Amino acid sequence: MKEILDVRNMTKTFRLSKKQQQLSSSKSPVKIAADNVSFKSYEGEVYGLLGPNGAGKTTTMRMIATLINPDSGDATVDGFSAVKQPKEIRRRIGFLTNELKLDQYFTPNYLIRFFGELHGMSKDMIEKRREELFSTFGVDKFAEVKVGNLSQGMKQKISLAVSIIHDPTIVIFDEPTNGLDVVTSKIVTDFLVDLKNQGKSIILSSHIFSLLEGMCDRVGIIINGKLVANDTIGNLAGDCTLESKFFQIYEETTKEAV
């Protein structure tokens, strides 16, 4: 098994403003969003990050995607360091979250070409990929309609297509079905299954047990910034479900904390 992602002791603290301190009802002026997080994932595998709100999933994924810098530690993607070679990593990852949106004033054709160019792809390559992706997603007919005028489901499909225009080695999805209705969610999960079948490596965060259970080879449970469990789904859940295992671990961890 080829190691594709290696996260080593990544830590990230945020300085909290007075207002944020009051909101989190904590006296500490800093928040340790990721606390010495380490895990590995392998080629062709799906790795799931499971955790409650505010656990540090997004923070961890942003550090891997080189959107933010870790205070300490590092992650390597295909051997490239997130801290030292962020550009090499950005070439190799596809990153999708609901927070990153497509410009609604442009057509899918325009946007996919735009992002293709930013990824340094040749015109021929972009066209080839575009045709391929748009026909897979069945959005050809809407390729010249402004994104703002498309349905939610169609927008989601375009976002997915754009996020993998450069044929990334590893795809990182932060709560990809969050806030979507059942139909649109299905588009996303089908896409994930498709990618998995193509042998892509995927990192996925979610708090939907069934999604993770159905897709993941490995799962990491993150609570309060700490990765408290990290194993194959079989080893982790054992005889019981991922859900009951999660709550068992959650109770143990939070009890310790109290």
Add this chain to the structure above:
Amino acid sequence: MKNNIMTIFKKEASRIIHDQKLFFSAVIMPGLLIFVMYMLMGNFMGNMMASDEDHVYQVHAVNMPTSVSMMLSIPELNMEITDVPATDAEEARQQVADRDIDLLIVFPSDFDAALAADNVPNIEVWSNAARISSMEARNMVTAILDMYHQELAGAVFTINAPSADAPYGHYDLATDADIFGMVLGFMIPMMFLIFIYTGCLAIAPETISGQKERGTLGALLVTPAKRSHMAIGKILAISVFAMLGAVGSMIGMAFGMPSLMGIELGALLEFYSLMDAALLLLVAVSTTLVFVGLLSILSAYAKSVKEATAYATPIMLIATLCGLASTILGRVPAESVFYLIPIFNSALSISSIVGFEVNALNMALTAGVNLVATMICALVVAKMFSSEKIVFS
């Protein structure tokens, strides 16, 4: 990788071109507003103080001795003197107040007799300071009466009596162009700066904070394109359209100014050369760049368009104050130190161009200093785009 600057630039430019509202408020509106404002102000002032070369001054006179009326009737003075009976004096005064006629001159009924008897008769000259032609008529009439008085009294000396150099006793050396330039020098810089700023404000926050707010900036940041290239591409796109807006402002000004000054469009060319227009364009463009730079920094810092617009208000106030620089200083300074301060130098340069006091060194300083200021701003924005605190706050 220069390519990425172009890619970003093209996208932002296409965004602005295809958004009619954005394009209108950045490129068309400033010029249109200047034009309309100048027109309205011109109309307003024109009504208040009509004045032109061919104006025939309407002067009503009560009991005017023929000796005086002969002096006032020379054709060069362009006066039409209407004798009215003393009983109509009240009515004529009202006509002066209403700006229907220019002047009412009232002599005592026994003027010649009083003079002969060595009494001191008084002559009333009623005028209206709110009407330029009325003031002009008053000046001429009092000058002539003064001469008449000196003649009668046996003058010791005279002041500004008609001479070969000044046949009508008109000794003011200001040319029409000077007066024109002086008035405009006070009015134009402020309005010009404000309207250029308005154009920049329409696009900079939208192109930078707007994308932060909508999450489309984040999508850019996961690509391998350099942060500095993103910043430069955006600033370039904003600059191009803001500069179009500045050119529009100039066109609006060129067409609005004649009506502001109550002259024909062609007459403007008698005062200003193409060189003046080119210099004005240079100043306008360099000022636009500084505004774009400053607004880009604010927009990168702000979390939303609304926040950016709020931060932009103080700059607007500074621009307004700078626009009044020459008014506050009471002159257009020639010292080069004044031209080392961005925006302030723009206001002074504009004043000096419209006031016919162009100084090549100061013009070059203005353009150079503003360009350097813009580049510094661009570097700051590029740095900000690389900061996670700015991008993910």
